[in-house]
Every structure is written in C-alpha cells, then in structure tokens.
Amino acid sequence: MNRTDRLYALVEELRAVSPRPRSARWLAGRFEVSVRTIERDIAALQAGGVPIWAEPGRTGGYVVDRARTLPPVNLTAGEAVAMALALRRLGGxxxxxxxxxxxxxxLAVLPAADAAEARRLAGRVHLVGGEPATPVPAAVADAVTARRVLRLRYADRVGADSVREVEPLGYLGNPTHWYLLAWCRLRDALRCFRTDRILEVAPLPELVTREWRPADLDIPTERVRPLSLL
Incomplete structure (x- = not known):
C-alpha cells in the first residue's frame, strides 16, 4: 500500500470506530508500518485539515470527528470535471x-486513481474568453449567514458613491450580475446592491432581525425562483 492509499485508509479506519480511539501501535500493526510512520501520517492529515486528535491515557489513541469527515466519494472522472466546470461559474x-x-x-476524498484520472481529463478541457470576475468581498459573501449589519461604500450606476448601513437579507443573481438584497437604512427601503459596485464594507456588531418575502421585491414574483439543492 502506498502512502496516499494508507492516508485514506487511516481516516476510514478511524471513522469506522469513532468516537472510540485507535492507538498508534494498533494502527502500525494494522497497516504493517512503524509507529513512527503512523505518527508522521497522522501529523500530515492534521496539517491537511482532517479533524484528528489524540486522547491520552492507557486506553487512549487517535480519534477523528466523524461528522466533519467524508468517506471516499465514488465520482467518475467526468462527474468530477463537470463539478469543476459548474464551480468555475461561481466566480463573481x-x-x-x-x-x-x-x-x-x-478531490481530497476521491480515491487516488480516480483523482488522477479526473486531473488528466481536466487537463484536456480548455475555456476560451471571458474576463476574470470581480471577487465579492468576504464580508459581503458571509453577510446573509452572519446576519450582521454592514456599513457599505457603494457606487451607483453613474459612479456616485455613498456610505450607508444595510441589513443583509439575501442574494439575487442573474446571468450577468449578483446583488446583495438588503434593507437600506439610508433610503428606509428594500434595495439591491450590485456586488461589483460595493467599494468598501465593514461588518457592525448589530445583528439583523428583519425578514423578507419575494413579494416584497419590485420584481414580478413569477420571475424570482428560489434556489433548490436538488
């Protein structure tokens, strides 16, 4: 077993018995390597973000947080590349x-051979044209989840900018632009702020309690479609 396969197998072994621990000595016997090799492998997994920790004591050992790890995913190379293409469209x-x-x-939980095949296929796919999308500021991207009031410096369609406090409520997207839907305290009304016109943003301590409905928008409701995960 090569090291890449052993790293995947280590995580799966720990997931299978979680929340019970496995000692380094037990894992060394299971994978027919030295205790020191297991310790290096665990350190590499931890550095890669896998939630593994050591429980001390005679019956202690390594434990993985099962809820925060995934088993190997059986995606074909085509499925993996399709997901990569779809995610590329999220720029901006x-x-x-x-x-x-x-x-x-x-990609991290794909078996090594499948990941290699997906990368080979991806290397044969080329995209032409299109300017890099303007990144959405992190505070705006996190705004609806964090439910924090924001202070924005915003440029309107003619380039005039203003500073205002807004209560983030949701996002609106179309094929061309994305908007932060928020209650604008300057205008005392629901407004849509194009994300590439937000010049500066600062989260404030105050939490948002206001809610909204699609009917509150000045857009025909039949044109507003909620996102579905399926």
Missing amino acids: TPFAASGASALRKL
Missing part, C-alpha cells in the same frame, strides 16, 4: 470561495 458570486473549498474537499 457570493459563493465562489465556498465552491472552491467544496471542490478541494471532494
């Missing part, structure tokens, strides 16, 4: 960073 949206993180996690 509030979910670009989360999409990149999700793709890294999926």
Whole structure:
C-alpha cells in the first residue's frame, strides 16, 4: 500500500470506530508500518485539515470527528470535471470561495486513481474568453449567514458613491450580475446592491432581525425562483 492509499485508509479506519480511539501501535500493526510512520501520517492529515486528535491515557489513541469527515466519494472522472466546470461559474458570486473549498474537499476524498484520472481529463478541457470576475468581498459573501449589519461604500450606476448601513437579507443573481438584497437604512427601503459596485464594507456588531418575502421585491414574483439543492 502506498502512502496516499494508507492516508485514506487511516481516516476510514478511524471513522469506522469513532468516537472510540485507535492507538498508534494498533494502527502500525494494522497497516504493517512503524509507529513512527503512523505518527508522521497522522501529523500530515492534521496539517491537511482532517479533524484528528489524540486522547491520552492507557486506553487512549487517535480519534477523528466523524461528522466533519467524508468517506471516499465514488465520482467518475467526468462527474468530477463537470463539478469543476459548474464551480468555475461561481466566480463573481457570493459563493465562489465556498465552491472552491467544496471542490478541494471532494478531490481530497476521491480515491487516488480516480483523482488522477479526473486531473488528466481536466487537463484536456480548455475555456476560451471571458474576463476574470470581480471577487465579492468576504464580508459581503458571509453577510446573509452572519446576519450582521454592514456599513457599505457603494457606487451607483453613474459612479456616485455613498456610505450607508444595510441589513443583509439575501442574494439575487442573474446571468450577468449578483446583488446583495438588503434593507437600506439610508433610503428606509428594500434595495439591491450590485456586488461589483460595493467599494468598501465593514461588518457592525448589530445583528439583523428583519425578514423578507419575494413579494416584497419590485420584481414580478413569477420571475424570482428560489434556489433548490436538488
């Protein structure tokens, strides 16, 4: 067994018995390597973000947080590349960073041979044209989840900028632009702020309690479609 396969197998062994621990000596016997090799492997997994910790004591050992790890994912090379293409379209949206993180996690749990085949296929796919999308500021990308009031410096369509406090409520997206949907305290009304026109943003300590409905928008409700995960 090569090291890459052993790292995957180590995580799976710890997941199978979680929350019970496995000692380094037991794991060394299971994978027919030295205790020192197991310790180096565990350190590498921890450095890569796998939630493994050591429990002290005579019956202690290594434990993995099962809820925060994934078993190997059986994606074909085509499925993995399709996901990469879909996630590329997230550039310039509030979910670009989360999409990149999700793709890294999926590739990390693919069996080594499948990941290698997916990378070979991806190397044969080329995208033409298109300017890099303007990144959405992290505070804006996190705004709806964090439910924190924001102070924005915002440029309108003619380039005039203003500073205002807003209560983030959601996002609106179309094929061209993404918008932060928020209650604007300057205008005392619901407003849509194009994310590439947000010049500066600062989260404030105050939490957002306001809610909204699609009917509150000045857009025909039949044109507003909620996102579905399926």
